[in-house]
Amino acid sequence: MxxxxxxxxxxxxxxxxxxxxxxxxxxxxxxxxxxxxxxxxxxxxxxxxxxxxxxxxxxxxxxxxxKGNVVYAQQGKKIIAGKVAGMISPGMIVLTSGGTTIQEIAMALPTDLHATFITGSLPAALAYMQHPTVEVIVIGDRVSKHAKLTVGGDAVSRIGGIRADLCILGINAIDREHGVTDNDWEVVQVKKAMIKAARKVICVSISEKIDSCQPFQICGLQEIDTLVTELDPLDDKLSGYRDEGLEII
Amino acid sequence: MxxxxxxxxxxxxxxxxxxxxxxxxxxxxxxxxxxxxxxxxxxxxxxxxxxxxxxxxxxxxxxxxxKGNVVYAQQGKKIIAGKVAGMISPGMIVLTSGGTTIQEIAMALPTDLHATFITGSLPAALAYMQHPTVEVIVIGDRVSKHAKLTVGGDAVSRIGGIRADLCILGINAIDREHGVTDNDWEVVQVKKAMIKAARKVICVSISEKIDSCQPFQICGLQEIDTLVTELDPLDDKLSGYRDEGLEII
DNA sequence: TAAATTCTTGCATTATTCTGCACATTTTTT
DNA sequence: AAAAAATGTGCAGAATAATGCAAGAATTTA
The missing domain is CATH 1.10.10.10 (Winged helix-like DNA-binding domain superfamily/Winged helix DNA-binding domain)
Structure with missing residues (x-):
């Protein structure tokens, strides 16, 4: 060997x-x-x-x-986290809620990354806060207990005032016909605003969620630049999305 | 292992x-x-x-x-939490950061309490969010990694726009001469604003912190209505504060 | 105050790492 | 192609680290 x-x-x-x-x-x-x-x-x-x-x-x-902080991650999430962490460069980044994957990314970040993360997700804020050199900004508003995320008109308008380099979008469902969808209307408003606020949008998703659909649309595929999953970029399941012009990683 | x-x-x-x-x-x-x-x-x-x-x-x-006693530590915290929980009535409540005591209060709340808690403390927000009937509102701004709290001018001015019924003030130091003090300037600004925003101020403190002092003043004793500790209200250590007109519980 | 539990300390044992060296393999130079 | 240099690998012995044990001290509990 x-x-x-x-x-x-x-x-x-x-x-x-x-x-x-x-x-x-x-x-x-x-x-x-x-x-x-x-x-x-x-x-x-x-x-x-x-x-x-x-x-x-x-x-x-x-x-x-x-740091004394714990996140239980599945293997797939770790792979995604590693891929995403490699794509992040210093700058202003908006983070949507997205379960543990988003938090796992925090741990995979280079230890000397100087970036600012803006989020309404409380677990995400706590996770990124542990990092020695990144700055965290929380979007304030009413807390959605289900999503552990601040939601509401105030949050949305705040996000509207931001110009970010990158949006890391954790998602619940994506398919070719309806784009990115979710089942929580309030969360959808926030995610929509974040996508608008960022120059580039990275969509982060476990492969299970691919080719599924929920009631409310967040955005069409054309608004997303990159799709990151735990699969090999050449996997058959992803080929349709590549055809739509998405960068697959 | x-x-x-x-x-x-x-x-x-x-x-x-x-x-x-x-x-x-x-x-x-x-x-x-x-x-x-x-x-x-x-x-x-x-x-x-x-x-x-x-x-x-x-x-x-x-x-x-x-003191170094496991049981005592827990009891002290729980005693305070119980006392404070009993004083809370439906309405609008601002919460300062304040370690686990503040979080312990969340667990001691009546399960049917309908109240709105406003805070910049991320651990506190997560703790109160668990409660079935209370509403949580997060103050947004830059996160102080040390205090796990949002701090900054934006947070302070937001708090300035609130009229709350009650402020639960977790503190680091209090004495008769200097009032309530703290060692983090940014946190002090936030706490000051919260005190101003509330009609009534409850000060929550483990007895260890009583009669100690830190660099920055948050407020004088006259701005506090009530002092809650794990001690018996008649304890000698507290008599001086009662003389100053504070309600001791 | 007595009993029980937990802590500290020094020591013996084992496991792990480090160091220098010999030898083989690969790469570079002549 | 041959010689020289650099690199990779394994081995042996010394050095270090980790752990459990035992006895006395300290602390907590009843």
Whole structure:
């Protein structure tokens, strides 16, 4: 097994299990523990893993430890989070609510990213707040208990006053015919406003939600620039959306 | 279970339950109590937990680390929460940040209370949001990572536009000479505005904080109507405040 | 105050890591 | 193509870290 191969395998294991043991890896990859340790050392120097006595932990695991905040993520969400985190550059970003995926992205962000996140989602605000260098701005208004999000005319008009570089849009349903849809009217108003406020819109969704539809439309496909899922961009399920002109990642 | 892993788990537990017991952790994590204690010691040295006899408390219990008694800490908090909950009647209430005590009050509220809580504190918003019949309104602005609270001119001016029936003021320090004080200038601005916005002000404080003082003044004693602590209202420590005309509960 | 629990400390044991070195493999230079 | 340099790997022994145990001290509870 080649060095690069081993290191890729280690990263993969960490993505899945959040931890690896030197002793374990040594057996699986058929190299000495010293070699495993050297691999871990290198990855640690590159900031890709957190080396600890006995093995290594994934970065997000360490993030939890450092900040004392916990989010339970499924594997798919982690993949999405990694993809999205790689697309974020310094600037002004509006965040819609979107369950744990949005929060998972916070943990995958480069630790030195200087960006401003604007959101009405309280869990998201708490998650991004943990990051050392990003700024968080909360949109105020009445809280929707269901969505844990501020909603209402005041929130919408506030968002209308923002010019953001990017909108990260967590969604509940998307299909080719109706575009992005949701079942909560108030949330829809907020998301609509956020899309308008941003130059570029990234749509974040677990593949389960693709090709499904709900009562209220948020926007058509043409208003979205990029679709991020946990699937391979070439997956058949996504080909129709690529045909519509969306960037698939 | 690796050392860091254990420590992350401990922090997680503290986030959820606010306390951990050494004996308990020892069983769950399958290590000796000595090891658990060493973990707690390290976390304590790093300032991440408050180590006490029998286990550890989350940092939000910062008011009691000298007393060092798990049960007492919980009781103190609960006593205050019960007292305050009994004083709340339907209407419009502004809430300042104030650690877990403020959140504990949310759990002690009558389940059919119809009231509106206005706050910039994200943990408080999440806590009150759980209640079936109360409404929560969040004040928007930049988030102070330290206080987990929205702060800034926008927040202050928003609060200025509110007429509330009651202000529940969680505080860091109070003494007869300087009144209510705090060490975070931005938080002070928000609290000042909240006091002005409310007809009646209830000051909530663990007795540890009484007769202490910090750099910035929030308000004088004359601006407070009621002081709630976990102590008996007739306790000597409070007599001076009663002399100043405060209602002690 | 007595009993029970928990804490601290030092020590022994084991597990893990580090270091220098030898050897093989790959890459670069001549 | 041969020689030289750089890199990757494994091994052995020294150094370090982690853990459990035991006995006495301290704290809490009854």
């Amino acid at each position: 080649l060095k690069k191969e081993r290191q890729a395998y280690i990263i993969h294991q960490l993505d899945v299990h959040n931890k690896v043991l030197s002793s374990n890896l040594s057996g699986v990859m058929q190299v000495s523990e010293d070699t495993v340790r050297r691999d871990l050392q290198e990855l640690s120097d590159e900031g890709k893993v957190i080396k600890v006595h006995g093995g290594a932990l994934s970065r997000s695991f360490n993030f939890l430890y450092e | 690796l050392k860091k892993e254990r420590q992350a788990y401990i922090i997680h537990q503290l986030d959820v339950h606010n306390k951990v017991l050494s004996s308990n952790l020892s069983g769950v994590m399958q290590v000796s109590e000595d090891t658990v204690r060493r973990d707690l010691q390290e976390l304590s040295d790093e300032g991440k937990v408050i180590k006490v006899h029998g286990g550890a408390l989350s940092r939000s219990f910062n008011f009691l680390y000298e």
